[in-house]
Amino acid sequence: MDTLLSIRGLTKAYPGVVANDDVSFDIGKGEIHALLGENGAGKSTLVKMIFGLVKPDAGEMVLDGAAYAPGKPSDARRSGVAMVFQHFSLFEALDVAENVALGMENPPKPRDLARQIREVSETYGLPLDPTRTVGTLSAGERQRVEIIRCLLQNPRLLIMDEPTSVLTPQEVDILFQTLNKLRAEGTSILYISHKLEEIRALCDEATILRLGKNVGTCTPREVTARQMAELMVGSSFNTPEARAGEKGAVLLRTDKLSLPAPGAFGTPLREVSLEVRAGEVLGIGGVAGNGQDELLMALSGERLAPAGTIFFKGQDVSRLGPVGRRDAGLLSGPEERLGHAAAPNMSLTENAVLTGARREGLVQGGFIDWGKSKAFAEKVIERFDVRTPGPGTAARALSGGNLQKFVVGREILQNPEVFVVNQPTWGVDAAAAAAIRQALLDLAAKGAAIVVISQDLDELMEISDRFAALNEGRLSPARAVAELDIEKIGLMMGGAHDMEVAHVDG
């Protein structure tokens, strides 16, 4: 098969993290090529470089025999590269044809365009009425608008970023038929996903990224989903030794906790049951967007749960807000540092009051003791080695890692009995991450129960006693980490749920 796009040694580093490290692979003509990897593996950065949104630091691309270095997306489009983004950029108040015209360099006359849209939609089996207002379309139909916008430019390479994440199963079938038809016509497709079964069904070749590196290429049809999961998760994974010691009493328990999705892009929680004992670390893994944020908000008290679903030391705390739960000893740390765990424009002293107000006695008779608050902030800064000019610095002026140390340290220093934390070391450099993990282990050693939600499997294996995975808002039963092997984790994570369903149906 002829090669359409050859990627050679692409490298892109951001401060503190190498997003892509010497990535090379080829996409053949008329091939559906899967790009596979966990969140943060560098998939988005790579496609952004191909689409001209990001300039590589090193490496080169060759498109159909000619050097290819797009400076901006319009260069890429002119070279025949089109992209359908995960989140649509459409104007709800305009109709389909107007939206398509807005994305084109030289849109034809409205009537011609409407005719072209009808033609393309019929040819590729993507039913769509060009006169309908986008606001009335479903997510799948909106995606068709984006796809048709790309197809009208007759692309040689179509990049699709997690296209099925917003589709119903029926819509997925339609999309796959369209993609197969495009392949038959010789269009190449770069298909980004972490749904393994989907890739096995659709793609000819797969490149797997892990921590910015190309860790392997395979032919999805010839390998199992488990083998791909292993590549994705990494064979460097070592099963940790069983942790010694009896655990104490159950401190936090949820009983079939269900909550509707908070918004259009949220995930509902579906009968989540877990329990954590004193001195134990429960690791919760799973691909992003499967209910991690929602679980944290339900446990922190930001969203109240139905009565009788969350128990702290045997007491029903489901209807208590964050203040009540904090008073009891249940503390939490959200994933989003700026805007959720901390207020960006407020100083570290002010941010210390955010959760420390009552447990640290920073407020007396309704009035804030700023001296004491500053002392608490300084204590966090000192104990967790937060690099900052001082507690008067605005939170947004800190680097991600330093702010993370601050917000995690702020909770740990309040001696929680139960600490729930989402992505404690996300975007944090290795040294800081190690320090945060050690602090979590120390806290557990002192008898606290800890729930760590993370997408970093290595991290979870390193610090957890037991492991469970979230998938579409459902939590798998927790298993002792010592009993786990790579195959079981692969099953519990991403592909597991899909495979189980397929099994039952079959």
Place this chain on the structure above:
Amino acid sequence: MIRLEKRPQPSRLWTVVTPLIAVVLTMVVGGIMFALLGKPPLEAIRTIFWDPLFHPQFAGYSRPQLLVKAGPLILIAIGLSIGFKAGIWNIGAEGQYIMGAVTGAAVGLAFYPSESVLLFPLMVVAGALGGWAWAMIPAVLKTRFGTNEILVSLMLVYVAENILASASASWLRSPEGMGFPGSRNFKQWPAVHNDELIANTGLHWGVVAALIAVIAAYVLMARHIQGYNIRLTGEAPRAARFSGVSPARIVFLCLGISGALAGAAGLFEVTGPAGQITIDFNSGYGFTAIIVAFLGRLNPVGILLAGLLMALTYIGGELAQLMLGLPGASIQLFQGMLLFFLLATDVFTNYRIRFAKGELA
């Protein structure tokens, strides 16, 4: 190419300097406008900013007006600024001001002609409650049904104006007014007349209340946990929820405070400088206070200064119309420029300008 670069922290210096730059730019551009209108620019500026306080002939009359006008502006703006800090946009202070005046006046007139010393404090409380109740309408609608408080509070201004009209024409009309619209004149009822506390200063109880409000707001926002919660809600709503702040409570608190202060301002006005409930009792203080709140950077001390400055341009503007024949619209334009330049220069608090060669990021 000129580029705006976000500062790591808001600049303290620029926070203080931008209002001054805005005033200077207003003077310059306003002067050009006056010159284009064929009026001497320097004299016009002087008439607006200097003469109300120091003109040998007019100052005696206009100086007390400074506090009379600044008092309600500051009192209302303090209340609004608290809500604005939380991102709650009460645009209907004018309506709350009217409802405070009507409610307070109605309570007082119910006891006419009592000479009790308790009556005036009772009326102040009634006025504050009237404004509070009017502000509770957008608060309830926002928290229960998710309506936009900007629209609801604004539309309620027009409802309040109609209630004011009906009050002055019928149910609060003075029985001794020979059938003319308008309530009894509080200036002729010493027990409740909100007179100048010191002659020829313009200092009445409303001005005292405004000063107390400045101090109270400062303490609330700088030291009290509720003030902290209000700021946190405005800065980062999700962080506020994480902290345990109930968004609905903040809505009620902020709209309640701003409504009560606007209502009290209305009561002080109707029993003092205005004297009676009339159809055209309200004169736009509730709207101008929005400008004052922003001109003062939502800071209590800033609002105190901004209220005085705004009052000065009002009095000076009237003086300029009188003495130089400047059109009234040009004075309004002049005041509008002040807000415009303030918002424009405000960018430099959070951003700095970089002159750089055009390069794609």
